[in-house]
Amino acid sequence: MTFPLLASSRRSSALSLTALVAVSALLAPAAIAAEDPGPPTLAPKTVAEALENVERVDPTLLHDAVLEGAGTADLGSGSIVVPSDPSAGVRIGDGARTVIVDLPDSESAGRAAALADGGVVYPAAHSATSVVVGDRGVQMLTTIADAQAPADYSYDVTLAEGQRLELLGEGAAVVDADGGVALLIGAAWAIDADGDRIPTHYSVSGSTLTQTVDHTAPEVAYPVVADPAWLAPFVFKCMVGLGLNGAQIGLAATSGLPGSIGVALAKSIAACLTGK
Structure with missing residues (x-):
């Protein structure tokens, strides 16, 4: 036997539950939004x-761009390839071998967007990587938007057989099995929006170069820009041909001076580029 009051209560509960489900369904998209x-x-x-x-x-500190947007720039006997998809990495070749450099946080960054003065940027949250190819090499610049951005920016380097990555002065180098320098990375630098220099340094773990930027101090003005600059292999080889030895070039390029690759080696680089 069903008592009328109990049946009515059950119907009321069922209706209330149905209404609750319906309201929840209506509210869910708004909550997600x-x-x-x-x-x-x-x-x-x-x-x-x-x-x-x-x-x-x-x-x-900045190279004059010789490549607009993504693509291939021929530099002397070598080339530098800047990808549209950041996960493909930047390819630095000397005609015989190619070093591939994977960009920081490339999996979460957007596709290449052209910069007005040349080069590209891969947009991302909190920080973004720009790649600018100049006549003496390639810069991979990190723009740091705020204090929530990480301090470490890592570049995984695909090396040829027998090569190794190591610190050299305030910079770094890709070194061949015989000890010769195949690729130079200039001294680390970082500058904030007020033009003040921010403490920064490189570290190496295996084939990964990491730039650490200590940008969270209260006095830091954002955005902050930081940079590893990679000297094109053909420029290095040309300077050796001019009579400079690898140690001299390496110390000059990684001296820790502002714009060291461009300033300390300016005459030699100019001679290599012009043939004079």
């Missing part, structure tokens, strides 16, 4: 302005 979408992507315009600021502070 209200969730934090995450940090905004660092826009190419912001990156371009940060690079312009570095150039105003010290024009020797």
Whole structure:
């Protein structure tokens, strides 16, 4: 036997449950939309302005771009390939061998966006990587947007057989099995929006070069720009042909001076580029 009051109560409960489910279904999309979408992507315009600021502070720090957008730049007997997809890595070749450099956080970065003054940027949240090919090599610049960005930016280097990556002065080098230098990385630097230098250094673990940027001090003004500059292999070989030895070139390029690759070796680089 079903008591009328109990049956009515059951119907009321069922209706209430149905209504609750319906309301929940209506509210769910709104709740999802209200969730934090995450940090905004660092826009190419912001990156371009940060690079312009570095150039105003010290024009020797940035290369003049010889490649617009992604693609291949032929430099002497070698070439540098800048990918549209950041996960493909930057390829630095000397005609015989190619070193591939994987960019920081490439899996989460967007595809290449061209910068007005040449080069590309791979937009991402909190920080973004730009690649600028100049006549003496390639720069891989990190623009750091805020204090939530990481301090470490790692470049995984695919080496040829027998090669190794090691620190050299304030910079680093890819060294062949016989001890010869195949590729030089200039001294680490980082500059904030006020033009102040930010403490930074390299470390090496296996075939990974990491630049650490100590950017979280209260007085740091964002964005911060940091850079490893990679000297093109053909330029290095040409300077050896001019009579400089590997040790001299390496110490000059990794001396820790601002724009050291461009300044300390300017005459030799000019001779290699012009043939004079």
